[in-house]
Amino acid sequence: MAPTLKVETLSQDAAKVAIEACxxxxxxxxxxxxxxxxxSATHLLAFSRMDGAKITSISIAIDKAFTASGHRIGTHLYKEAVWxxxxxxGIGNSNGNRFTTIGGGLPVLGRNKEILGAIGCSTGTPAQDQEVAQAGIDALQKLLQSTRAKL
Structure with missing residues (x-):
């Protein structure tokens, strides 16, 4: 039994790649x-507010990433369970009311399905937000695959 754990997480450079793709x-x-x-611990690594993005969506995007990272699944998957x-x-009342079930938050998974972090996007519809977040996920998966190939 190991007394400590090694936890992989996204780097600042990886976060920048995700932001650019999104x-x-x-x-x-x-x-x-x-x-x-x-x-991977739900802490904010990077944030971008594009010109014209809704000010009221700033905290929503951050909370979508927080939720996807902390619960290890996309925020859209809670749709039916929260009625x-x-x-x-009532799960939205947890974690200081930061837990969100609005689509647009996606986890970033490693090769063994471990959580590396998450991306949350907000201003469009939940489906549009999720589409933008998926672009960041796709870019990170390419980065992860290319890095593994070099090892």
Whole structure:
């Protein structure tokens, strides 16, 4: 039994790669976004508020990344579970009201499905936010694969 754990997490450089990919996708869609990247412990690594992104969406993007990182699944997956009577009803009141079930937060998973961090996007519809976050995930997966190939 090991008395300590080694936890992999996204680096600042990786967070910048994710932000750039998300910004490019948001521009191609014509929707300015707030984009947050967290590490594996839910802490904010990087944030971008594109010109024209909604000010009220700043904390939403950060909380989407927080939720996806902390619970290790996309925020959109809670949709049915949070309705009154659902198994996760009231979960939005947890974690200082930071837990969000609005789509647009996606976890970044490592090769063994361990959580490395997350991306949260907000300003568009939940589906648009998720599409932009997915662009960041795709860029990070490419980066991770290229790095593994060099090892």
């Amino acid at each position: 910004e490019a996708k948001a521009r191609s869609m014509g929707i300015p976004m707030n984009i947050a990247v967290t590490d 009154p009577g659902g198994p996760a009803f």
